Amino acid sequence: MEVGKRKRERRRRRRARKSSREHNQKRKEEEVAHLEAQEENSAIEPESKRRKTHTVGHSNASNFLDKMRARLSGGHFRMLNEKLYTCSGDEALKFFQEDPALFDVYHAGYQEQMSHWPEQPVNIITNWLKGQSPSLTVADFGCGDGRLARNVKNKVFSFDLVSNDPSIIACDMSNTPLDSSSIDVAVFCLSLMGTNFPSYLQEAHRVLKPCGWLLIAEVKSRFDPNNGGADPNGFLKAVCELGFNSVSKDFSNKMFVLFFFKKKKASPETKEIEWPELKPCIYKRR
Numbered sequence: 354m355e356v357g358k359r360k361r362e363r364r365r366r367r368r369a370r371k372s373s374r375e376h377n378q379k380r381k382e383e384e385v386a387h388l389e390a391q392e393e394n395s396a397i398e399p400e401s402k403r404r405k406t407h408t409v410g411h412s413n414a415s416n417f418l419d420k421m422r423a424r425l426s427g428g429h430f431r432m433l434n435e436k437l438y439t440c441s442g443d444e445a446l447k448f449f450q451e452d453p454a455l456f457d458v459y460h461a462g463y464q465e466q467m468s469h470w471p472e473q474p475v476n477i478i479t480n481w482l483k484g485q486s487p488s489l490t491v492a493d494f495g496c497g498d499g500r501l502a503r504n505v506k507n508k509v510f511s512f513d514l515v516s517n518d519p520s521i522i523a524c525d526m527s528n529t530p531l532d533s534s535s536i537d538v539a540v541f542c543l544s545l546m547g548t549n550f551p552s553y554l555q556e557a558h559r560v561l562k563p564c565g566w567l568l569i570a571e572v573k574s575r576f577d578p579n580n581g582g583a584d585p586n587g588f589l590k591a592v593c594e595l596g597f598n599s600v601s602k603d604f605s606n607k608m609f610v611l612f613f614f615k616k617k618k619a620s621p622e623t624k625e626i627e628w629p630e631l632k633p634c635i636y637k638r639r
């Protein structure tokens with residue numbers, strides 16, 4: 354074959370390979386776009402219906418789709434989680450009121466993340482409560498699925514942005530319907546999420562009886578000053594200035610910290626409190 358002909362042949366083959374690569378890439382992109390479009394609806398569609406719609410005969414294809422779906426709903430969870438950590442409580446309330454189904458998406462992702470934690474702070478708090486008198490009245494601020502109330506004998510008022518259960522009161526927890534000085538124990542289990550978190554603690558102070566307990570469990574990295582987290586002592590100081598005495602703190606768990614406070618008998622003098630910033634807790638992609 355003469356030189357010119359060989360060159361033309363090589364060019365033709367290169368073009369064919371490039372076009373085949375582009376074709377495959379385009380197919381993958383279309384598949385992802387299709388899944389993303391379906392995932393958009395999945396926030397509203399029940400899981401059982403989604404499974405039926407997406408059933409495909411080929412098991413490899415179905416594995417691939419399952420993986421893609423898990424990745425996309427993980428992405429949805431991370432987006433919602435970030436939203437909750439970067440807006441105020443009333444914005445979060447409006448956001449979920451517009452589309453309450455997103456709350457289920459958030460909680461499915463949250464439970465998945467928590468399943469990797471060796472110990473759940475809500476269980477530590479539940480066990481602590483079981484060691485107290487069952488006559489103590491409890492307020493669970495940011496109760497999630499309300500499992501604290503289900504696992505103790507105490508009367509528990511459960512608050513969250515969305516209520517999927519008649520026992521859960523939907524509200525922004527900076528403004529609960531509780532009477533002042535009516536509660537013995539206020540619980541915040543991983544729920545100091547909003548940018549206005551001090552107003553949640555102010556509300557707890559309002560509803561607690563004098564000497565009432567304030568229990569806070571938070572993600573440990575939020576209190577790691579070496580990693581952009583808050584200084585725990587600055588946080589303790591601010592909570593004490595709000596009108597509490599610090600009883601104990603527990604940093605022994607790898608994933609979360611626990612603070613126990615008691616409301617002071619006398620109201621503190623009003624003064625500006627310097628609250629440390631609590632950095633958003635953004636979950637990494639698994």
Ligand SMILES: C[S@@+](CC[C@H](N)C(=O)[O-])C[C@H]1O[C@@H](n2cnc3c(N)ncnc32)[C@H](O)[C@@H]1O
Nearest residue numbers: 442475495496497513514525526542543544546
């Ligand atoms: C990380 S989840 C923890 C749920 C539960 N406490 C547990 O430990 O399983 C935090 C919860 O706080 C709720 N939350 C965040 N900000 C809130 C607000 N301003 N008012 C009411 N609930 C809020 C979220 O909707 C979410 O359900």
